[in-house]
Amino acid sequence: MKQIQPRSLFIASCLALLVTSLSFGIRAGILGTLGKEFHLDGQELAIITGTAFWGFPLAVIIGGFIVDAIGMKNLLVAAFVLHLLGIILTVSTPYFSSGFWPLFISTLFIGMANGTVEAACNPLVATIFPENKTTKLNHFHLWFPGGIVIGTLLVTLFNQIGLNWQWQVASMIIPTLIYGYLFLRLDFPVTERVAAGVSNSQMYRSVASPLFIFMLICMFGTAITELFTNQWIEILLKNVTEHGILILALTAGVQVFGRAVAGPVVHKISPTGVLLVSAILSAIGLFLMGSVSGYMLIVAAVIFGMGITYFWPTMLGFVSENIPESGALGMNLMGGAGMFAVSIYTYFMGGFYDNIISKNLPAGGTLDTFRSAAAGTPEAAAFTQAQAVAGPEIINVTLIIPVILVVAFGALFFYMKGKNKQTLQTA
Template structure:
C-alpha cells in the first residue's frame, strides 16, 4: 500500500479542496451586503450568518482531530465533499435568515473537515519540510479569496445574481471529490511513528501548546475577521472595497509561495513577530487613511497576515510533534471559534455605531434599504463611513498584544535552542 501513495497528487487534491474553502470565504465576503439588503438583515444578523461558518469550522475540525487517526483521512475528505455540495445547494436556494444560517453552517463544517484531514496529510507526506509545505498548501486559501472576490466583482458588474456566483463553487468541489476518491492515503504521522494516545493528550496540555493555542485566537481574528468584513467596513471609504480583499489575499499568495527561504532564514518565531508588527501597522493605516492610500495600507496588512495561520500550525507540528493531527486541528479550531465569537460581538457594535450617527429614533433597516440618492441613504452612508474605521481601530489592539507575546516567544525559543545545543555538545 505504501508504494501506491502519491504525495504530489494528494497535495494537488488537497489544494483543490482548500480552494473551495477559500472561495466560500471570498464569495461570502463579496455578497454579504447584498444579502442584507435583499433579505432585510441588519449587521448583527449578517454577522451571525457569517460567524456560523467560523464556528461550524471548529466544530468539524475538532471532531475530525479526535477521529482522523481512527477512520483515516480519506473518509474525512469524502465527508467534506458531501458537506460542501449540500451547503452550496442550500445557499443557492436560501430565502432568508434561517436558510442562510443552515447552509453556511454546512459549508463551515465542510471547510473544517477539509482542514482536519489536509493539515495532517500535508505534514505526513512531507515530514522533512512541514512549515514550508503547509505555507504552500495554505497559499490556496488567499488564492481562492482572490478568485472569489474578483469573480464577485466581475459577475456583479455583469448584473448576474449572487446565486450564480455561489453556484460556481460546485465545479472545484466535484473535481476534488473525484481526485480523493481515486487516491490511496497513508496513515497519519502520529500513527506511523507509534506515538500513543496518552502521549498525544499529554503534549496538548504542555505550557507551550497552551500558550500557542491562546495566541491562535489573536492571529486568526486579525487575519480572518478583517478579511471577511472588509467589504462591509470600507465600502463607504473607497469605491472598490472588495478589491482591497483581493489585494491583501494576492499578497498572501505571493508570500506563502516563497515561504521556504523566508521561514528558514528568519525562523518561525521571527516570522510571527514581524507578521504581528506589519499587521498592526496595516490595521492602523486602514482605519486612518482614505482614497488610494487605503490600497497601500491593505498591502502592508496583507504582508502582515501572510504567514500567521500556516506558521502557527507548522510551529506546533515541528516543536510539539507528539500532538499529531489533534494538536494541529485544535489550533485551527481555536482560531476559527475565536473569529466567530468576535464577529458576533463586532456585528452588534457596528450597528450601535451606525445608530449613534443617525438621527434620533431612526430605523436602521429603513435607512439601510433607502433608495440611492435619498436623504436617508446619504445619512446611512455617512454613518457607515464612520463605523467601519472605528471597528478596525478597535481590532488594532489584538496585533499590538501579539507583538508583545511573540517577542517573548522569540527569545524563549532562542534560549531553549541554546540549552538543547549545549546539552548535545556535552553528550
C-alpha cells in the same frame, strides 16, 4: 499494498482548500447584496457569517479526535458531501419564505466542510512531507488567499456582466466535484502520529503543555486579525472606498505571493521571527486601514497582507515541529481555536457595528428606517455617513489584537532562542 502518491494527494488537498477559500471570498463579496435582498441587519449578517467560523471549529475539533481512527480519506469524503449540500442550499435560498435560516444552515454546512478539509489535509501534508512541514504547509495554505483572490474577482466580474449572486456561489461546484473525484480514487497513508507509534496518552499530555496552550491562545489573535478583517472588509470600507472588495483581493494576492516563497523566508528568519514580524506588520496595516483613504488604502492593504501572510500556516507548522507528539489533534485544535475565536468576535462586532451606526444617526427614526431608506433621500445619506464612521472604528478596535501579539511573539522569540541555544550547548 497501497501506492501513496504524495504529489496527487497534495494537488487534491489544494483544490479542497480552494473551495474553502472561494466560500470566504465569494461570501465576502455578496454579503451586502444578501443583506439587501433578504432584509438582514448587521447583527443577522454577523450571525450568518459567524456560523461559518463556528461550524469550522466544530468539524475540525471533532475531526482532530477521530482522524487517526477513521482515516483522512473518510473525513475528506464527508467534506465533499457537506460542501455540495451547502452550495446547493445557498443557491436555493430565494425559494424559501425566509432568507435567514437557509443562509444560516447552508453557511453551517460549508463551515463544517471547511473545517473537515483542514482536519484531514493539515495532518496529510505534514505526513507526506515530514522533512519540510512548515514550508509545505505555507504552500498548501497559499490556496486560501488564492481562492479569495479568485472569488473576489469572480464576484466583480459576474456583477459587471449581470450574473447574480446565485451564479457566483454555484461556480464553487466545479472544483468541489474535481477534488471529490480525486480523493475517492487515491490511497492515503496513516497519520504521522500513528506511523510513529505515539500513544494517545502522550498526545493528550502534549496538548496540555504550557507551550501548546500559549500557542492556542495566540491562535485566537492571529485568526481574528486575518479572517475577521478579510471577511468584513467590504462592509467596513464600504463608504471609505468604492472598491472594498478589490482591497480584499489585493491583500489576498500579497498572501499568495508570500506563501509561495515561504521556504527561504522561514529558514532564514525562523518561525518565531516570522510570527513576530507578521504581528508588527499586521498592526501597522490595520492602523493605516482605519485612518487613511484613497490610494493610501492600497499601501495599507499591502502592509496588512504581508502581516497576515504567514500567521495561519506558521502557527500550525510551529506546533507540528516543536510539539510533534500532539499529532493531528494538536494541529486541529489550533485551527479550531482560531475559527471559534473569529465566530465569537464576529458576533459581538456585528452588534457593535450596528450600535456605532445608531449613535451617529440623527434622531427621529430607527436603524431599520435609515437602513431601508430610498437612495437619494436625507435618511439614506445619513446612514451612509454613519457607516463611514463605524467601519474604521471597528478596524481600530481590532488593532488592539495584533499589538498584543507583538508582545506575545516577542517573548516567544526570545524563549525559543534561549531554548535552542541550551539544546546546542547540551549536545
